[in-house]
Amino acid sequence: MTDLQHVKKKWLPLLMLFSVVLLLSACGQNGSATSASGGTTASSTPAPQFDLQDLSGNEVKLADFNGEKVYIKYWASWCSICLAGMEELNTLAGQDNDFKVISIVAPNFKGEKSEADFKKWFAGLDESNTTVLLDQDGKYAQQLGVRAYPTSFYIDSTGGLAKTVPGHNTNDVIASNFNAIP
Numbered sequence: 001m002t003d004l005q006h007v008k009k010k011w012l013p014l015l016m017l018f019s020v021v022l023l024l025s026a027c028g029q030n031g032s033a034t035s036a037s038g039g040t041t042a043s044s045t046p047a048p049q050f051d052l053q054d055l056s057g058n059e060v061k062l063a064d065f066n067g068e069k070v071y072i073k074y075w076a077s078w079c080s081i082c083l084a085g086m087e088e089l090n091t092l093a094g095q096d097n098d099f100k101v102i103s104i105v106a107p108n109f110k111g112e113k114s115e116a117d118f119k120k121w122f123a124g125l126d127e128s129n130t131t132v133l134l135d136q137d138g139k140y141a142q143q144l145g146v147r148a149y150p151t152s153f154y155i156d157s158t159g160g161l162a163k164t165v166p167g168h169n170t171n172d173v174i175a176s177n178f179n180a181i182p
Contacts (some may be wrong), residue, residue, distance in 0.1 A: 109138030
């Protein structure tokens, strides 16, 4: 084997791996800063406004929380990670925090039950503190860019989308994230 063939055989796989990692890193950047905890931050970006109904049919708007911080968790009834975190979310929603806690489900979107089936299913859970809003056909989810369940959105007191974090957030992480958000 010549020296050139030996160098190619030794270094080509490493060069290819480095190139793939570099390419994937570039594809993952969308102009938002990535925080140390893995979410994106963009507090100068206004959060898309919603006008949704809760499970009782009451209208809830994001504008109703003007001047307050809001934690929004998008989840689905079929998502095992979401369901595993429901008790924790219910606890958080029942605490006196300096932010509001809202969860949103999108009936008839990405495999979620119909509104009637979801309401019937949810009524069997003991989640008395959890506010659930219904995003019919995922219209708001699409505006926010929800790609996976669960996904957390942190809205600052000026109505800006301060942070987006895919995956489960523990209550300690949620509180810590809000401590860093004005």
